[in-house]
Every structure is written in structure tokens, then in C-alpha cells.
Amino acid sequence: MNSSSVLCADVIIVGAGPAGSAAGFWCARAGLDALIVDMADVVLGSAELPGQGRDKTCGDGLTPRAVKALQEMDAGHLLDGHPEIRGLKLHGFGGSITAAWPATGAFPTRGSAIPRSELDLALLQHAVRAGARFVGGLKLSDATLDTPHSIRELSGTRSSGESVVVRGRHFLLAEGVRNGIARQVGVQWLRELVHGVAARSYVxxxxxxxxWIHSHLELRDDQGVAQPGYxxxxxxxxxxxxxxxxALATSARPAKVNTKKLLEQYATQIRGEWQCGEPELVKSALLPMGGAVSRVSGVNWATIxxxxxLVNPLNGEGIDYALEAARLxxxxxxxxxxxxxxxxxxWPNVLREHYGTAFSLARRLAIVLTMPGLLSAVGPLGMRGPVANQMMDAAARLMGNLVSPEDSDLTARAWRAAGGLSRGADRLLAADSRPLFGQPTR
Ligand SMILES: Cc1cc2nc3c(=O)[nH]c(=O)nc-3n(C[C@H](O)[C@H](O)[C@H](O)COP(=O)(O)OP(=O)(O)OC[C@H]3O[C@@H](n4cnc5c(N)ncnc54)[C@H](O)[C@@H]3O)c2cc1C
Known part of the structure; x- marks a missing residue:
């Protein structure tokens, strides 16, 4: 018979991705006893033994928003030795445009890119150094409720086969796209709203x-036929x-694209320019986006x-929102x-306050972008038209959600006004039965 054990902490954090590790760090900073649990057999490492992180299917990109979130948790040094990215180069429809990160003062003017196996291990080590505890190789699979909205305990199994019960006062569910425990407590991913399908590789x-990070808006197969996606x-x-x-998708307009095949075609398309080798470690995954979930919290639990x-529908970024939400x-x-x-x-009110305007508008724009043929119709105008450069500076800033409440320039004011209209439209179109981040305001 397998043995069993009980683990207790003030705050139980399920998942050691950016959201979970940042939550562990901020708990430790606040003097709370936090236990981070991950199913992956992560090795934290020591002076004698190098650490071993787990892989995560991701583009590994960090915009200035993510850099700021790292700096706020005294983890700016994790960027040392990694690329200093100045902005975005967009290509397609016969044009190429360079958009530097905006120098508005609200965000740093650098981004970066760090393989997730390294970044996530470093963030977890940072949390543990601050005082959080960590248990790896423990998959939590069952939630027992006290009341319909309150978790009593979680249980799961270690890689060794040992059964474990985990008890806490609060439970932060940072499970990523899998969401096994969150689903048991009533969190549903609303696929009818916009979501992403994506694949990554290393070359x-x-x-x-x-x-610079590069993005290609016009992808073609080996016959030169335009493919959906970027x-x-x-x-x-x-x-x-x-x-x-x-590619972006909704359940009404599913992305009819094999992302792994598209990735191979894309690598062929840009091989001359980048002299890149064969794509390795190709993996694909889905991206929940724009607060499209049925609920985000109960009495003693919250998802992050x-x-x-918490992924920006316009650029697929989620690391920064994971870090920010953990702190909030x-x-x-x-x-x-x-x-x-x-x-x-x-919790849903705080999320709506921080991200409601930007995510509502981004979600609406992203849904428009899933319309067949739209990008090929407007793309040439955006990439080659007379005001392409100015437009793309603003577009790169807005896609990265690099507008702060303090910014008062024209782009920021126009973005906020459009976001306000979009929230209004959400209400008028009765989206309030399915509001951003779930359950209605009380
Ligand atoms: C192809 C692709 C490209 C992307 N590119 C970018 C990009 O360039 N920049 C960017 O900012 N974002 C990008 N994203 C989004 C980004 O990867 C996610 O938003 C981010 O990883 C979210 O972090 P998280 O901590 O919420 O979840 P995760 O990083 O997924 O971490 C969740 C953790 O929970 C653990 N876990 C899950 N269930 C359990 C359980 N039951 N018990 C114990 N442990 C559990 C998992 O092992 C995992 O370690 C991309 C996503 C995809 C799919």
C-alpha cells in the first residue's frame, strides 16, 4: 500500500510557472507562509548541483511590460546576459516596418527573450530565496470543497506514487492552460470567445x-499560397x-490551420533571411485569452x-500578466x-479594473482579425501606405498594451476612449451574462 502525507501552508499555490512563482515571491514578501506545488520534477539546484527547469511551449518573448513586472519583484537581474530587445519589426504585404518600444516613461524601453526552462526556474529560485517553499513532482488532481465556493483541501500523487493532501487558508490556482483543479471548482474556458493556437520551435x-523581435504577418506555403496566421x-x-x-480563433471561426506544419513552412519562407537551421523541439499549444473564463475566484481561492x-489577445503575451496578477x-x-x-x-472586480478596458477592446479587434481575407485586404495599407510608420509605432504600442493610466498623449487617450466604448458595447450586447473574468459584480 502507498504511504500518504499532509502538507500545510497559509497559501497553497498550484503551479510553478511565472504566475505561481511570482505569487510565492509576493506572499513571502508579505510575510505569508506560501507553498508552491508543481507536477514537474523541477530541481531547484544548489552551489554543487545545477538546477533543472521544465519546458513550457512559448515564444519566450518579454515586452517592456514584462521587464517592468520583473523589475518590480527585484528580479531585473534575471535579464542579465539575455538579449536587449529594442522593439518590433513587422514584415508582410510587400513592406517592413520597425517600431521601437515607446519611450513614454511608463515602461522600460527594453524587452528580452529567455527560454522558459531557464526563466521559470530562475523565477522559482527567486521565490524560494525570498522565503516561499516548493514541492516538485506532485500532481494535484482533486479538490474537496467545504462550501460550494470554498476549498477545504487538495489531494494528489507524487512521482514516487505517494498520496499527498494539501491544506491551506487560501489557494491560488496557477495551473496554466491545463486548469485541472480550476475546472473542478467551476472555472470554464469560454472557447466561443477569441483564443489562440500556436506552435514554437528553437532554431x-x-x-x-x-x-529586435520580428513578426511576419503574411505566411505562405511552398506553392506561395497565403496561409492564415502570423x-x-x-x-x-x-x-x-x-x-x-x-493564429486566432473563435468557436464560430475555428483556426483551420495545422500550426506545426505552418511552422515548417514559415521556417522555409524565412530561411534565406535568417540562415536558420531545422526547427527543433517543435511543440504546439492553445492560449486562453482576454479574460474569457466563466469565473476566476471563490471565497478562499483565485485563479491567476x-x-x-490573462493573455493579451493582440500579441499572445501572458508572462507579464501572470506576474502582475500574482502581485495583485x-x-x-x-x-x-x-x-x-x-x-x-x-478578484474579478480587480481584474476588470486593471485589464477590462484593454482586454475588451483587444478581444473585439482580435475577433475582427479572425474574419477571412481581412488581413490581406488591410495589410498592404498598414504596411505600405503613406502613414505606415506612424501607424505602426502606435500599433506596436497598443498591441503590447504599453499604455499606462498616467499617459495623456493622443494615442493613449484614443485607446482608452475606444476601450470605454467597447466595454459599453459588451454591456449593450448582453455580454454581461458572460462578463470579462466571469461572475457579475455584486
Ligand atoms: C506557442 C505559445 C507562445 C507564447 N509566446 C509567448 C511570449 O512570447 N510571451 C509571453 O509573454 N507569453 C507567451 N505565451 C503565453 C505564455 O506562455 C503563458 O501566458 C504563460 O506561460 C502563463 O504562465 P502561468 O504561470 O499562468 O502558466 P504556466 O507557465 O503554464 O505554468 C503552469 C504550471 O502549473 C503546473 N501544473 C498544472 N497543473 C498542475 C497540477 N494539477 N498540479 C501541479 N502542478 C500543475 C504545470 O506543470 C506548470 O509548471 C505563449 C503561449 C504559447 C502557447
Whole structure:
């Protein structure tokens, strides 16, 4: 018979991706006893033993928003030795446009790219150094509820076969796209709204030190036929890059694309330009986006990161939102412990306050982009028209959600006004039965 054990902490964090590790860090900073659990057999490492992280299917790109979130958690040093990315180069429809990150002062003017096996291990080590505890190789599979909105305990199995029960006062579900525990407590991913399908690979290239990330809006197969989707190359330094492609979809307009095949075609398309080798470690995954989930919290639990669909629909970025949300939710825990409703109503409201305007608009624009033929119709205008450069500077800023509440320039004001209209339209179109981040405001 297998043995069993019980683990306890103030805050149980399920998942050691950016969301979980950042939550562990912020809990430790707030003096809360936090236990991060991950099913992967991550080795933290020591002076004698190098650590061993787990892989995550990702583009590995960090925009200035992510850099800022890392700096705020005193983890800016994790960027040392990694590329200093100055902005975005967009290609397609007979044009190429360079858009540097905006120098508005609200965000740093650098981005970067770090393979997730390295970044996630470094973030977890950072959390553990701050005082969080970590248990790897433990897959949590069952939630037992106290009340319909409150978790009593979680249980699971270690890689060794040992059964484990995990108890805490609060549970932060940072499980990523898998969402096994979150689904048991009623979190549904709303696929009828916009989501992403994407694949990534690693390639060798002499241009690994290029200071720009590249995105190709026009992908073609070997017969030259245009394919739905977009491609990216994120230089990783040391003669390597992350090369990937993706497409947006809704359940009404599913992405009719084999992303792994598209990735091979994309690599062939840009091989001359990048002198890249064969794509290696090709993996594909889905991306929940734009707060499109049925709920994000109960009394003593909350979802963060991909589990809360915290991915920007316009660029597929989720690392920064995972880091930011972790901080926001931890700030709520002391009050939640004293309030009978706990996190149940406050967490969706905080998410809507921070991301509602941008995600509502981004989601609407992304849905428009899933319309067949639209990109090929407007693409040439955007990439080659008389005001292409100015338009693309603004587009790169808006795609990266690099607008802060303090920004008062024309682009920022126009973006906020459009976002306000989009939220209004959400309400008028009765999307309030399915509001951003789930359950209605109380
Ligand atoms: C192809 C692709 C490209 C992308 N490119 C980018 C990009 O360039 N930049 C960017 O910012 N974002 C990108 N994203 C999005 C980004 O990868 C995610 O938003 C980000 O990883 C979310 O972090 P997380 O901590 O929420 O989840 P994850 O990083 O997925 O971490 C979840 C963790 O939970 C663990 N776990 C899950 N279930 C359990 C369980 N039951 N018990 C124990 N442990 C569990 C998993 O092992 C995992 O370690 C991309 C996504 C895809 C698919």
C-alpha cells in the first residue's frame, strides 16, 4: 500500500510557472507562509548541483511590460546576459516596418527573450530565496470543497506514487492552460470567445543577437499560397532563436490551420533571411485569452495567469500578466481572510479594473482579425501606405498594451476612449451574462 502525507501552508499555490512563482515571491514578501506545488520534477539546484527547469511551449518573448513586472519583484537581474530587445519589426504585404518600444516613461524601453526552462526556474529560485517553499513532482488532481465556493483541501500523487493532501487558508490556482483543479471548482474556458493556437520551435541562426523581435504577418506555403496566421522570430542570443507561428480563433471561426506544419513552412519562407537551421523541439499549444473564463475566484481561492485567461489577445503575451496578477491577488489576501465573501467578488472586480478596458477592446479587434481575407485586404495599407510608420509605432504600442493610466498623449487617450466604448458595447450586447473574468459584480 502507498504511504500518504499532509502538507500545510497559509497559501497553497498550484503551479510553478511565472504566475505561481511570482505569487510565492509576493506572499513571502508579505510575510505569508506560501507553498508552491508543481507536477514537474523541477530541481531547484544548489552551489554543487545545477538546477533543472521544465519546458513550457512559448515564444519566450518579454515586452517592456514584462521587464517592468520583473523589475518590480527585484528580479531585473534575471535579464542579465539575455538579449536587449529594442522593439518590433513587422514584415508582410510587400513592406517592413520597425517600431521601437515607446519611450513614454511608463515602461522600460527594453524587452528580452529567455527560454522558459531557464526563466521559470530562475523565477522559482527567486521565490524560494525570498522565503516561499516548493514541492516538485506532485500532481494535484482533486479538490474537496467545504462550501460550494470554498476549498477545504487538495489531494494528489507524487512521482514516487505517494498520496499527498494539501491544506491551506487560501489557494491560488496557477495551473496554466491545463486548469485541472480550476475546472473542478467551476472555472470554464469560454472557447466561443477569441483564443489562440500556436506552435514554437528553437532554431540555430547567426542572427541570434539581433536587437529586435520580428513578426511576419503574411505566411505562405511552398506553392506561395497565403496561409492564415502570423509568424515570429525572437532572438535568444548565442546563435539561437525561438521561431513560431500562431493564429486566432473563435468557436464560430475555428483556426483551420495545422500550426506545426505552418511552422515548417514559415521556417522555409524565412530561411534565406535568417540562415536558420531545422526547427527543433517543435511543440504546439492553445492560449486562453482576454479574460474569457466563466469565473476566476471563490471565497478562499483565485485563479491567476493562464488559468484566468490573462493573455493579451493582440500579441499572445501572458508572462507579464501572470506576474502582475500574482502581485495583485496577494495584496488582497489579508482582507480576504477577514471578509466572509473572501476573494469571490473582489478578484474579478480587480481584474476588470486593471485589464477590462484593454482586454475588451483587444478581444473585439482580435475577433475582427479572425474574419477571412481581412488581413490581406488591410495589410498592404498598414504596411505600405503613406502613414505606415506612424501607424505602426502606435500599433506596436497598443498591441503590447504599453499604455499606462498616467499617459495623456493622443494615442493613449484614443485607446482608452475606444476601450470605454467597447466595454459599453459588451454591456449593450448582453455580454454581461458572460462578463470579462466571469461572475457579475455584486
Ligand atoms: C506557442 C505559445 C507562445 C507564447 N509566446 C509567448 C511570449 O512570447 N510571451 C509571453 O509573454 N507569453 C507567451 N505565451 C503565453 C505564455 O506562455 C503563458 O501566458 C504563460 O506561460 C502563463 O504562465 P502561468 O504561470 O499562468 O502558466 P504556466 O507557465 O503554464 O505554468 C503552469 C504550471 O502549473 C503546473 N501544473 C498544472 N497543473 C498542475 C497540477 N494539477 N498540479 C501541479 N502542478 C500543475 C504545470 O506543470 C506548470 O509548471 C505563449 C503561449 C504559447 C502557447
Amino acid at each position: 540555430s541562426t547567426p542572427r541570434g543577437d539581433e536587437p 509568424g515570429w522570430v525572437f532572438p535568444l542570443g548565442a546563435d539561437r532563436a525561438n521561431l513560431g507561428c500562431g 495567469g493562464d488559468s484566468a485567461a 491577488v496577494v495584496q488582497l489576501l489579508p482582507d480576504a481572510a477577514r471578509n466572509p465573501d473572501g476573494l469571490r467578488y473582489v
